[in-house]
Amino acid sequence: MKRKKQLRANIKKMYFYQFLTGIHFTSAVLIPFYTDWAHISFAQAMILQSFFTICIFLLEVPTGAIADYFGRKTSVVLSCIFLILGPALYASFANFYLFFIAEFLFALGVALSSGAEEALIYDSLKELGEEHRSKKVFSRFNSLHMLGITFAAPIGSIIAKYMGLQFPMLLSTIPTFIALFFVISLKEPNINKQEESLRYIKIIKKGFNHLLKNKILKILAIDFIIISIVAYFIIWLYQIALKNLGVDIKYFGFIHAILCLSQVAILGNFLNIQKIFKTKKQFLFFSAIITGISLIISGISKSIILTIIAFTLGIGFGKGRFANISNYMNKFIESKNRATVISSVSMFQRLAQAMINPIVGYLTDWSLNYTFIILGSMAIIFSFISRVEEEHLID
Numbered sequence: 072m073k074r075k076k077q078l079r080a081n082i083k084k085m086y087f088y089q090f091l092t093g094i095h096f097t098s099a100v101l102i103p104f105y106t107d108w109a110h111i112s113f114a115q116a117m118i119l120q121s122f123f124t125i126c127i128f129l130l131e132v133p134t135g136a137i138a139d140y141f142g143r144k145t146s147v148v149l150s151c152i153f154l155i156l157g158p159a160l161y162a163s164f165a166n167f168y169l170f171f172i173a174e175f176l177f178a179l180g181v182a183l184s185s186g187a188e189e190a191l192i193y194d195s196l197k198e199l200g201e202e203h204r205s206k207k208v209f210s211r212f213n214s215l216h217m218l219g220i221t222f223a224a225p226i227g228s229i230i231a232k233y234m235g236l237q238f239p240m241l242l243s244t245i246p247t248f249i250a251l252f253f254v255i256s257l258k259e260p261n262i263n264k265q266e267e268s269l270r271y272i273k274i275i276k277k278g279f280n281h282l283l284k285n286k287i288l289k290i291l292a293i294d295f296i297i298i299s300i301v302a303y304f305i306i307w308l309y310q311i312a313l314k315n316l317g318v319d320i321k322y323f324g325f326i327h328a329i330l331c332l333s334q335v336a337i338l339g340n341f342l343n344i345q346k347i348f349k350t351k352k353q354f355l356f357f358s359a360i361i362t363g364i365s366l367i368i369s370g371i372s373k374s375i376i377l378t379i380i381a382f383t384l385g386i387g388f389g390k391g392r393f394a395n396i397s398n399y400m401n402k403f404i405e406s407k408n409r410a411t412v413i414s415s416v417s418m419f420q421r422l423a424q425a426m427i428n429p430i431v432g433y434l435t436d437w438s439l440n441y442t443f444i445i446l447g448s449m450a451i452i453f454s455f456i457s458r459v460e461e462e463h464l465i466d
Contacts, residue, residue: 077258081195082208084253085188086215088147091250092154092184093219096227096239099327102310103320108236109165113311117432119167119174120307124425126178127185131418134182135411143191144257146183151251153180155244162241186413188212193401193409194260206398213393214335219246221331228324281404282415288403290458295396296420298359301366301450302389303424304431304442305330309369309382311439316375326379333383337391345395352459355392359454362389366447370440389450 097104105116138146157176160169192212196202223246227239282288309330310323318326337344348354365385372378397413404412434442 074258075199078195078199078260081257081260082192084257085192085212088250088253089188089212090215090219091246091253092151093216094223094243094246095220096223096230096243097158098220099224099228099310099324100231100236100239100320102307102314103231103323104236104240109167109170111167111170114432114436115167117307117428119170121425121428122171123174123178124421124428126175127182127421128418128425130179130182131185131415131421134179135186135413135415137183138187138190139409139411142259143187143194144254144259146187147191147254147257148251150180150183150187151247151254153177153183154247155251156180158240158243162237165237182417185417186409186411189397189401189413190409191257191260194406195258197406198260205401206395209398210395217331217334221328221335224327224331225324228321232321279411279415282412285403288400288412291396291400291403292416292419294355294359294457294459295393295400295416296423297453298362298389298450299393299420300423300427301362301446302386304446305366305369305382305386305389307431308435308439308442311435312369312378312382312443313375315439316373316378318375326382329379329383330386333387334391337387351395355395355459356454356457358388358392359450359457361385363447363450363454365389366443366450368447370443370447 102113102116105111106113134146137149153176157173157180160176161173163169189209189212192208193202193205196205196208223243230239230242282292309326313323313326314320345351345354348357362385365381365388368381369378369385372381400413400416401409431442431446434445
């Protein structure tokens with residue numbers, strides 16, 4: 072009974088952790104932070120993001136193996152530590168080359184938590200015999216992260232306006248420090264651990280093989296990666312679009328909060344929304360279509376209101392579907408390889424982002440509007456050629 076209480080407490084503690092680590096005061100003013108405070112170009116900002124994604128590409132599977140071999144809790148604790156060091160360094164000096172070190176710390180923190188968070192939650196549910204709750208739990212888990220960002224975004228705009236653009240970055244370390252205490256108190260769930268004689272590199276290889284040999288898992292992973300990349304660029308480009316439309320920076324945080332709430336609304340109600348589309352496959356199909364159309368509208372609209380609505384729908388459906396896909400992928404992964412396989416999927420996603428970042432940077436310098444149209448067209452085309460079938464979507 073005591074262990075069951077501890078495992079159930081894991082879920083609640085991870086909810087608090089997810090909310091706190093979502094409190095990014097910089098989220099709504101990140102582009103001004105780069106261009107106005109650090110005095111670097113948008114192209115340089117995208118180079119930093121490419122470096123960040125390459126670092127995560129190199130770190131995803133090794134850190135996932137750490138979670139599988141040494142424990143998910145250890146991995147998430149280390150993640151919190153590096154996610155405190157990264158922004159602290161970023162806010163210290165406005166130096167483009169120093170930012171590379173800060174991005175590496177960020178990447179290490181993100182990679183250590185990627186896969187380990189979900190694996191810790193899923194394995195806690197599995198030991199309790201409550202895997203059937205995973206979709207609802209993951210949906211709430213991701214919603215809380217969005218709520219944290221929603222809470223922080225308007226505050227970040229105010230901080231930037233009256234204290235300076237570096238302070239939103241610096242103050243973001245405080246909630247992560249609090250989250251660290253929740254993680255330290257977690258109870259590690261039982262997992263089917265690898266034999267001690269199995270070396271570190273073999274753990275990594277086994278996780279890769281599981282992903283590459285499982286046809287259904289590959290199909291789901293490709294769907295996850297393509298649409299997530301398109302939605303990812305909305306976050307980076309919407310501030311430029313708002314600036315071009317003449318929106319004052321003090322409103323950026325409130326608009327960002329609206330974008331976050333759209334994700335929370337989709338994540339919190341996707342079971343009901345899914346019923347509207349009749350089948351789970353149709354939900355995934357139309358969520359990708361809606362994301363693509365929203366981006367195209369953003370590229371041709373001259374209206375502030377219409378553009379904000381388009382961003383809201385695009386980010387809501389584009390990112391709101393992630394928990395759904397994650398739940399389906401987990402059904403095809405063994406517990407002992409879960410963190411490594413999930414990290415492998417994230418790693419391929421990061422690699423694709425690293426390659427596309429500079430391209431989008433150059434496209435944006437050439438024409439922001441055409442960039443939106445191209446990204447939207449990508450999402451629509453892929454939605455028609457995706458090989459996801461209804462029988463792949465197991466609850």
